[in-house]
Each structure stands twice: as structure tokens, then as C-alpha cells.
Amino acid sequence: MSSSVMPTPRRGGGQQPPAAVSTVGLRKSYGDRTVLDGIDLRIPAGTVFALLGPNGAGKTTTVQILSTLVSADGGQAQVAGHDVAASPDGVRAAIGVTGQFSAVDGLITGEENMLLMADLHHLSKAEGRRTAAELLERFDLTEAAKKPASTYSGGMKRRLDIAMTLVGAPRIIFLDEPTTGLDPRARHNMWQIIRELVSDGVTVFLTTQYLDEADELADRIAVLNEGKIVAEGSAEELKRLIPGGHVRLRFTDPSAYRSAASALREAARDDEALSLQIPSDGSQRELRSILDRLDTAGIEADELTVHTPDLDDVFFALTGTSTPSQIKEDVR
Incomplete structure (x- = not known):
């Protein structure tokens, strides 16, 4: 793409x-x-x-x-x-x-960094100290507030x-x-x-x-x-957006597996693992269609997983x- x-x-x-x-x-x-x-x-x-x-x-x-x-x-x-x-x-x-x-600024303490920022925002001394204390507590920095930020x-x-x-x-x-x-x-x-x-x-x-x-x-x-x-x-x-998504169905009953493979002819078969892989975009509509076809054939999968490409693929x-x-x- x-x-x-x-x-x-x-x-x-x-x-x-x-x-x-x-x-x-x-x-x-x-x-x-x-x-x-x-x-x-x-x-x-x-x-x-x-x-x-x-x-x-x-x-x-x-x-x-x-x-x-x-x-x-x-x-x-x-x-x-x-x-x-x-x-x-x-x-x-x-x-x-x-x-x-x-x-x-690593040369001054965490609290002093906060108060410097308060000054830049033209807060009053009292308001600056209150705001600094509240934010240092919120970010779990109260204990370190008096230590140089370089540490x-x-x-x-x-x-x-x-x-x-x-x-x-x-x-x-x-x-x-x-x-x-x-x-x-x-x-x-x-x-x-x-x-x-x-x-x-x-x-x-x-x-x-x-x-x-x-x-x-x-x-x-x-x-x-x-x-x-x-x-x-x-x-x-x-x-x-990216091709490669699929639905994987796994069965424990070989008979159910063969029946599902017959009902879902587009699926890729893994006879050893008794699993089928059907291309899918992972949408609810496509998933419902696959399940409806299995229901119509009277088949129930033991495990169903939906695989979609990740953001690296995208x-x-x-x-x-x-x-x-x-x-x-x-x-x-």
C-alpha cells in the first residue's frame, strides 16, 4: 500500500x-x-x-x-x-x-522549578506556592521537591x-x-x-x-x-486498512472440523491443528457472517480468535x- x-x-x-x-x-x-x-x-x-x-x-x-x-x-x-x-x-x-x-533546570530543586514557572505565568506568591504544592503532590514529587532536579x-x-x-x-x-x-x-x-x-x-x-x-x-x-x-x-x-487480517477457528472434534471446512470453502486448512483461517477485516459484519454460516450448518467451533494487523504493519x-x-x- x-x-x-x-x-x-x-x-x-x-x-x-x-x-x-x-x-x-x-x-x-x-x-x-x-x-x-x-x-x-x-x-x-x-x-x-x-x-x-x-x-x-x-x-x-x-x-x-x-x-x-x-x-x-x-x-x-x-x-x-x-x-x-x-x-x-x-x-x-x-x-x-x-x-x-x-x-x-537541574541546578535548582523541583519546587524552585515550579515556582519559577509560576512567576512566568504572573501568579502571586501565595497562588504560585499553592499551585506548585498541589501539582508536586499530584505527580508524586512532594518528597523530592527540595532536592536538586539533577538528582x-x-x-x-x-x-x-x-x-x-x-x-x-x-x-x-x-x-x-x-x-x-x-x-x-x-x-x-x-x-x-x-x-x-x-x-x-x-x-x-x-x-x-x-x-x-x-x-x-x-x-x-x-x-x-x-x-x-x-x-x-x-x-x-x-x-x-491493511490486508492480512483473519479469523481463526479451532476444533477438537475432527468431524466438526471437516464439516466447517466444507461450509467455509475459502478457509485455509490446518489438518494437524484442526484449525481454519478465514480472511477477514475483523469487522462485526464479517464476524457475524462467519458465525451465521456455522450456525446454519449446525457447527460450533471450540475456539475463535480474530487477528488484525498492528500499527507497525499499518x-x-x-x-x-x-x-x-x-x-x-x-x-x-
């Missing part, structure tokens, strides 16, 4: 929630290199959106434009109801950004980084590869923090090099390749490159 695959259609029905972030025809070039070639996005408020793409696809450039760090060459973008080009101050007041590299583990620094981002109570947070370099336990702790943020109504725009992270967290995922959005949808919708098929977990994002 090539990069000409069109985005999957959005689910219909009901009124869509308001968009926290939207872009139309967003374009950006550096010299003669086109980084973004007219991308359209609509991210509902209170959701997690993940942007995936190979090295140099433009993920970080997209975050930089939406967070007003660089300007677009064309198209329109709105964040929290503010036009990025016309009202950058309004955008900045509504967002928080945590980049690939921690903004934590923190990678996971603690990431938690402090996000706590600092939350000082200004942003409604939209851009997380650019927030779990890079963390061990599995710290990654899972970060995932829980992200879920809690969303449950509080915060919108999270996530870029990640870990496909399982997008699969675990994101309500919607977009795949960016050669400056274009080549597919968009939920993780399950994206997996259905990523490779759409971009023709290695998966993000095998590469590093470049500066753009």
Missing part, C-alpha cells in the same frame, strides 16, 4: 464536539524542501490525538506551528478558538508544550516537566515524544498521567515514536508521510519505511 491511501472517513451521527485544534491546507517549506504539503486536521476537545510519521515527516514542525514557535507558509490553523497567525498570544495563553527534551530519575524529570506545563492550567497540551528514554514502568506511569489529564477535559496532541503508545492512548491517529496526511482514524480503523504499509520505534525524529 502506498502513500496515496486516503484518510478514513470520520464516524457520522450526532453533533461533533467543538474542535480544540483545526487546520486547513497547512503548508510549510524550508528552502526547496516541502515539509507540510497542505494538511487538514480536526481534533475534538477532551481527546488524545496522536500524530505518527517517519523521520522528517513534519511532526515536530506541525507542533511548532500550532504552538506559535514557527509560522506556516500557507493554510489556516486554529487552536482553542484562536487563529494561530492572527492571535498567537491567545493561543499561547491556552496551551502547554512539553518537548522531546526536558525544560527542567531525579528520567521518569521523575518527565513528571516534573509536565507538572511545570500545567502551572498555567492549559486546556490543550502538546506532548512531543513524552516517553522517549523512559523505562517501561515510567512509560506506564506517564500514560496514566495523560489519561487523567484527558479525564479532566484537557486535549492532548501527542507525537510519539512508540506505536503501542498511540494504540494505547489515542482516540484518533493520523499518519503523516512526505508532508501529507495519508490516513486518519482510530487505531482499529487504521488496522483495517505504518510500514503507508510510509514504506521502518517503524518510528526504529528511528529517531530529526529536528523537524
Whole structure:
């Protein structure tokens, strides 16, 4: 499958929630290199959106434009109801950004990092101390608050980084590869923090090099390749774009196995394992059709499993490159 695959259609029905972030025809070039070639996005408020793409696809450039760090060459973008080009101050007041590299100052304590951020947001001393204390407790950093941040583990620094981002109570947070370099336990702790943020109504725009992270967290995922959005949808919708899905039926009774093989002639047989494999996109409609055919023939399988391609398969098929977990994002 090539990069000409069109985005999957959005689910219909009901009124869509308001968009926290939207872009139309967003374009950006550096010299003669086109980084973004007219991308359209609509991210509902209170959701997690993940942007995936190979090295140099433009993920970080997209975050930089939406967070007003660089300007677009064309198209329109709105964040929290503010036009990025016309009202950058309004955008900045509504967002928080945590980049690939921690903004934590290791020379001062965790508490001092928090209070410094409170000063930058023009909070009063009392309000700054209250906010810092609440966030340090929320992110399980109270015991370490008086210690230099240079003594923190990678996971603690990431938690402090996000706590600092939350000082200004942003409604939209851009997380650019927030779990890079963390061990599995710290990654899972970060995932829980992200879920809690969303449950509080915060919108999270996530870029990640870990496909399982997008699969675990994101309500919607977009795949960016050669400056274009080549597919968009939920993780399950994206997996259905890729051939290779199948339903596997296993039997313990050889007679039932032979009868099922006769009823499902398109199935691939494994006579030794008494199992049948039927090509399927994993949809409820196809699964019901297979079960109805078995019911009509009076056959019951002992085990039924549905196999669908994972996001690694999707990523490779759409971009023709290695998966993000095998590469590093470049500066753009």
C-alpha cells in the first residue's frame, strides 16, 4: 500500500464536539524542501490525538506551528478558538508544550522549578506556592521537591516537566515524544498521567515514536508521510486498512472440523491443528457472517480468535519505511 491511501472517513451521527485544534491546507517549506504539503486536521476537545510519521515527516514542525514557535507558509490553523497567525498570544495563553527534551533546570530543586514557572505565568506568591504544592503532590514529587532536579530519575524529570506545563492550567497540551528514554514502568506511569489529564477535559496532541503508545492512548491517529496526511482514524480503523487480517477457528472434534471446512470453502486448512483461517477485516459484519454460516450448518467451533494487523504493519504499509520505534525524529 502506498502513500496515496486516503484518510478514513470520520464516524457520522450526532453533533461533533467543538474542535480544540483545526487546520486547513497547512503548508510549510524550508528552502526547496516541502515539509507540510497542505494538511487538514480536526481534533475534538477532551481527546488524545496522536500524530505518527517517519523521520522528517513534519511532526515536530506541525507542533511548532500550532504552538506559535514557527509560522506556516500557507493554510489556516486554529487552536482553542484562536487563529494561530492572527492571535498567537491567545493561543499561547491556552496551551502547554512539553518537548522531546526536558525544560527542567537541574541546578535548582523541583519546587524552585515550579515556582519559577509560576512567576512566568504572573501568579502571586501565595497562588504560585499553592499551585506548585498541589501539582508536586499530584505527580508524586512532594518528597523530592527540595532536592536538586539533577538528582531525579528520567521518569521523575518527565513528571516534573509536565507538572511545570500545567502551572498555567492549559486546556490543550502538546506532548512531543513524552516517553522517549523512559523505562517501561515510567512509560506506564506517564500514560496514566495523560489519561487523567484527558479525564479532566484537557486535549492532548501527542507525537510519539512508540506505536503501542498511540494504540494505547489515542482516540484518533493520523499518519503523516512526505508532508501529507495519508490516513486518519482510530487505531482499529487504521488496522483495517491493511490486508492480512483473519479469523481463526479451532476444533477438537475432527468431524466438526471437516464439516466447517466444507461450509467455509475459502478457509485455509490446518489438518494437524484442526484449525481454519478465514480472511477477514475483523469487522462485526464479517464476524457475524462467519458465525451465521456455522450456525446454519449446525457447527460450533471450540475456539475463535480474530487477528488484525498492528500499527507497525499499518505504518510500514503507508510510509514504506521502518517503524518510528526504529528511528529517531530529526529536528523537524
